[in-house]
Amino acid sequence: MAATDDVADLAPDERAALEALLFRMADDEFVLAERYTEWQVRAPTLESDLALANIAQDELGHARLWYDALQGLGYSEPELVWERNPADFRHSILVELPFTGGDWADPIVRSYLYDEAEHLRLQALEDAPVRALADPIGKVQREEEYHREHAQSWLERLCDDAEGREAVEAAVGRLFGPALTLFVPGEHEATVERMGLRSESLADQREQWLDVVVPFLGSLGVEVPFGPEEDVDDLLPERVGRDGNHTDDWPALHEELTRTYRELGRSDARRLRGERRE
Amino acid sequence: MSVVSETHETACPYPDYEDGEDVSDLPATGADATGVEARVWDALRDVEDPEMPVSIVDLGLIYGVRVTDGVATVEMTLTYTGCPARQYLLDEVEDAAASAEGVSEAAVSLVWRPEWTVEMVTEDGRAALREFGVSI
Numbered sequence A: 001m002a003a004t005d006d007v008a009d010l011a012p013d014e015r016a017a018l019e020a021l022l023f024r025m026a027d028d029e030f031v032l033a034e035r036y037t038e039w040q041v042r043a044p045t046l047e048s049d050l051a052l053a054n055i056a057q058d059e060l061g062h063a064r065l066w067y068d069a070l071q072g073l074g075y076s077e078p079e080l081v082w083e084r085n086p087a088d089f090r091h092s093i094l095v096e097l098p099f100t101g102g103d104w105a106d107p108i109v110r111s112y113l114y115d116e117a118e119h120l121r122l123q124a125l126e127d128a129p130v131r132a133l134a135d136p137i138g139k140v141q142r143e144e145e146y147h148r149e150h151a152q153s154w155l156e157r158l159c160d161d162a163e164g165r166e167a168v169e170a171a172v173g174r175l176f177g178p179a180l181t182l183f184v185p186g187e188h189e190a191t192v193e194r195m196g197l198r199s200e201s202l203a204d205q206r207e208q209w210l211d212v213v214v215p216f217l218g219s220l221g222v223e224v225p226f227g228p229e230e231d232v233d234d235l236l237p238e239r240v241g242r243d244g245n246h247t248d249d250w251p252a253l254h255e256e257l258t259r260t261y262r263e264l265g266r267s268d269a270r271r272l273r274g275e276r277r278e
Numbered sequence B: 001m002s003v004v005s006e007t008h009e010t011a012c013p014y015p016d017y018e019d020g021e022d023v024s025d026l027p028a029t030g031a032d033a034t035g036v037e038a039r040v041w042d043a044l045r046d047v048e049d050p051e052m053p054v055s056i057v058d059l060g061l062i063y064g065v066r067v068t069d070g071v072a073t074v075e076m077t078l079t080y081t082g083c084p085a086r087q088y089l090l091d092e093v094e095d096a097a098a099s100a101e102g103v104s105e106a107a108v109s110l111v112w113r114p115e116w117t118v119e120m121v122t123e124d125g126r127a128a129l130r131e132f133g134v135s136i
Helices: A012-037 A046-071 A077-082 A105-123 A137-158 A162-183 A189-195 A202-219 A249-257 A259-264 A266-272 B035-045 B086-099 B123-132
Strands: B062-068 B071-076 B105-110
Touching (some): A046 A077, A046 A137, A077 A259, A105 A137, A105 A202, B035 B086, B071 B086, B086 B105
Antiparallel strands (some): B062 B071
């Protein structure tokens, strides 16, 4: 498929595949940003507050980019975010899980597992033959770079003593399975592959991710929750999010993040967004 | 944006604006533009960054201006994807372009490639930033 500016040229199944890919990315970033904001003024230091708030802002900015691309396919912001049925969201369950109260290791481990996966996902899209997908990648990767550094340096610090290492290992034990859902294919996967949108398949990305995160955690003395002879797929949760089947925590979070919009009513929300026209 | 403060302490080192891809034809400043396109560039020069008193043209945010049959198309970028003044800035740019004589309609297209880097700030922009208190 040649590079195209005009998504109108896409066949219906190709268009559906592109949309599905964008929804996965946008929803992951949007929901993760929402969760990160829960840590504001609760992180262990002011610097950490700022760092996590900043990371949340980055992720919201990236969510907006991918929702922009979907607007280019004919959707409006209310349809994409505020009025969409929660069951139509396609994020991985990793990003919707509530934090374990007061456990700083949780957002750090979550960010580490997520951002390493996101790095691979974006890398695989750099040469996608659709400009709306490929063009922002460089900018996004550059902004993402410090997310990984932030998570890695915190993991190193936390694992400096036994108590911290135990908290990290417990978080890894809880979050490793949910993180695997990041790589679960959606229903349009075959078309995504045929269109050559990704240079690496999800299965290959998962292998690469395991080759990065398992040795790194190991180097910190943190054991992953599966042995060398065990099948990592055994950790995959029953609900993966990618097919719209979410955990019980999602409807409540969705309710909360759309509450202001619903209370304001459509016209006020539109006015507040400063929209000039329909 | 990430810049080095006047005391030459290293400010927050991220994001790293070095080594972007080849942008030899940027910054675009409209220096070679004529007629109605030159008037659009002039109007855009009056739009300032919401955080700093520097023209968005001198900041290097405008990648191109085209006017065809009275319809102006402005291609621009932002320094940061999470820019909280995005809509404000796009509206300002659209209004400015539409205000140029000979323009009946204006549209702004937001692009992310090539990535904006600090290298895209013009000499005038650097002077304005220094005046404001950031050394660049």
